[in-house]
Amino acid sequence: MEMMNWERRSLLNELIHGLKAAKQLQAILMLNGSTTQHNPTIELAPDPLAHPGKVPGSPASITGNPRSEEFFNVRSKEFNLSSKKRKMLPKWTEQVRISPERGLEGPHDDIFSWRKYGQKDILGAKFPRSYYRCTFRNTQYCWATKQVQRSDGDPTIFEVTYRGTHTCSQGIPLPEKRETKPKHTVAVNYQNLRASLTVRTGGLGSEAFSFPVTSPLYTYESINGGGTFYHHVGSSGPSDFTGLISTNTSTGSSPIFDVNFQFDPTAEINTGFPTFFHNSI
DNA sequence: CCAATTTGACCCCA
DNA sequence: TGGGGTCAAATTGG
Numbered sequence: 001m002e003m004m005n006w007e008r009r010s011l012l013n014e015l016i017h018g019l020k021a022a023k024q025l026q027a028i029l030m031l032n033g034s035t036t037q038h039n040p041t042i043e044l045a046p047d048p049l050a051h052p053g054k055v056p057g058s059p060a061s062i063t064g065n066p067r068s069e070e071f072f073n074v075r076s077k078e079f080n081l082s083s084k085k086r087k088m089l090p091k092w093t094e095q096v097r098i099s100p101e102r103g104l105e106g107p108h109d110d111i112f113s114w115r116k117y118g119q120k121d122i123l124g125a126k127f128p129r130s131y132y133r134c135t136f137r138n139t140q141y142c143w144a145t146k147q148v149q150r151s152d153g154d155p156t157i158f159e160v161t162y163r164g165t166h167t168c169s170q171g172i173p174l175p176e177k178r179e180t181k182p183k184h185t186v187a188v189n190y191q192n193l194r195a196s197l198t199v200r201t202g203g204l205g206s207e208a209f210s211f212p213v214t215s216p217l218y219t220y221e222s223i224n225g226g227g228t229f230y231h232h233v234g235s236s237g238p239s240d241f242t243g244l245i246s247t248n249t250s251t252g253s254s255p256i257f258d259v260n261f262q263f264d265p266t267a268e269i270n271t272g273f274p275t276f277f278h279n280s281i
Numbered sequence: 282c283c284a285a286t287t288t289g290a291c292c293c294c295a
Numbered sequence: 296t297g298g299g300g301t302c303a304a305a306t307t308g309g
Contacts, residue, residue, distance in 0.1 A: 083293070083300095116286060118301060131300070135285090147300085
């Protein structure tokens with residue numbers, strides 16, 4: 001019940017992230033090709049599709065961005081993102097309440113697989129903090145990490161802080177090749193609650209849909225079960241993006257959403273949200 | 282045998 | 296300088 005609200009709110013938050021990322025991506029794509037210099041706050045993560053199980057040092061990805069190479073110095077210790085860059089990675093926290101049914105240490109199941117790489121006692125905290133990284137860091141150069149801290153006040157609550165978004169496929173089937181043949185395909189995996197978003201941007205000529213502006217932040221409305229429209233309204237001015245969200249049933253109960261975005265490419269882009277993209281064939 | 286976890290060392294930066 | 300984040304060798308688990 002309240003769980004529902006929480007999930008919905010988390011989902012909405014995630015959508016906001018996704019929408020921003022998609023918007024940013026759109027802007028990048030529009031600058032595509034004759035790129036002079038994109039916004040320095042934008043950090044593109046390596047495209048795992050461009051290097052499937054490949055070794056670093058391979059030629060620039062199909063994004064054509066030669067700077068991508070700097071992410072592939074895997075042999076040496078340079079394979080870290082510099083701390084500066086790491087700091088720019090998106091970071092967010094969610095509270096996860098332990099589920100009585102699953103029992104003790106099981107509240108941290110994302111749909112993503114993580115590998116624990118450290119545990120630290122934190123001053124003033126009753127419980128140690130544990131550190132996880134994406135299982136596919138070395139195979140797909142996915143830099144997503146999370147840390148889990150059990151709350152002092154309420155031991156049934158775990159504070160999960162995520163850093164970076166997944167650029168790996170995590171076994172989630174990437175967008176299929178042909179259907180509506182979008183100009184560009186965006187794959188964005190978000191690790192909020194149990195949701196993973198597969199984002200597909202349509203071509204520039206895709207049909208637009210619009211909504212009445214009511215909520216100061218965002219509104220949503222369900223549409224005949226086929227999906228839910230989400231509409232984000234900027235604090236100033238008209239809507240800067242809208243999206244159609246539908247649950248993807250192809251993977252059974254797996255919570256995957258198809259999101260079709262429609263956004264105003266002229267809107268400001270400053271999320272610094274790393275993602276990856278590739279041109280569809 | 283391989284992959285995940287544990288755990289002390291190491292390292293960076295406020 | 297030390298607190299917090301990460302590394303990596305040793306260990307555990309499947």
